[in-house]
Amino acid sequence: MSQTTILSSWYFQVPNFILAAVMYTLFGRALLGLIVAPDSKNYIWRFFCRITDPFIAVIQPVTPKAAAPVVVWLFGVVWLFWLRVGLLAIYLLFHPPVPG
Numbered sequence: 001m002s003q004t005t006i007l008s009s010w011y012f013q014v015p016n017f018i019l020a021a022v023m024y025t026l027f028g029r030a031l032l033g034l035i036v037a038p039d040s041k042n043y044i045w046r047f048f049c050r051i052t053d054p055f056i057a058v059i060q061p062v063t064p065k066a067a068a069p070v071v072v073w074l075f076g077v078v079w080l081f082w083l084r085v086g087l088l089a090i091y092l093l094f095h096p097p098v099p100g
Contacts, residue, residue: 023080030073
């Protein structure tokens, strides 16, 4: 009986971890954006913006121009969620679970 360790599936775990970190940071930015001004000098707000701005630049062209920034951020969370689901589906396609 063989057991799969985390290190043996690093090529799934590392991208999944990175996508999850960006997804939850984007969600945090959406929540924080409800109470912080967009031009705030708060270091936490600037950190959230710096981490998520590259991803927002990727999804901005796919969302309607009339959408508020918080809507774009929440759409980003949804896109990242489905990207993680797709990554899991591809991983399970090539590495089916071992019964037992």
